[in-house]
Amino acid sequence: MDEIDDYSARVLDVVDAIPPGQVMSYGDVAEYLGAGGPRQVGHVMSHYGGAAPWWRVTHADGTPAPGHDARALAHYLAEGTPLRSAQPPVRVDMRKARWPGTS
DNA sequence: GCAATGACTGGTA
C-alpha cells in the first residue's frame, strides 16, 4: 500500500469527518486545515480520494468533481443531502449542506 | 529557478 503524506492524511481525515448530508468545498477544507490551497486538496482527492467520501467535497458552487457527478449524485440522494438540482448540472445547496467543521 | 499543470475560487460579461 502506498504511504500517504501527513498533509494528505490530514485532508482525508477532515473529509472523513464530514457527516452525511453535509459537504465542504475544496477551499473550505484548505482553509479549515489552515494550509495548502484548494488545488492541493483536489490533487490529494484525485490520488487518495478512493479511500475517502470524496463526494462530500465539492466546488464552491456546490458542483461535485468532474467525471464523478453522477456517482456523487447517487450518494447525495442516499444521504439526503439538500440539492438545488437533482439532475445535471448537479448542484448541492451549499447554504444548508455546507459543513463549517467541528464547531 | 522558471514554466506548465491541476478533482479551485471569485468576479464580470
Place this chain on the structure above:
DNA sequence: TTACCAGCCATTG
C-alpha cells in the same frame, strides 16, 4: 448557465 480572466498553492519537468 456558460465563458473568460486573474489569483492562489504545490508538484513536476
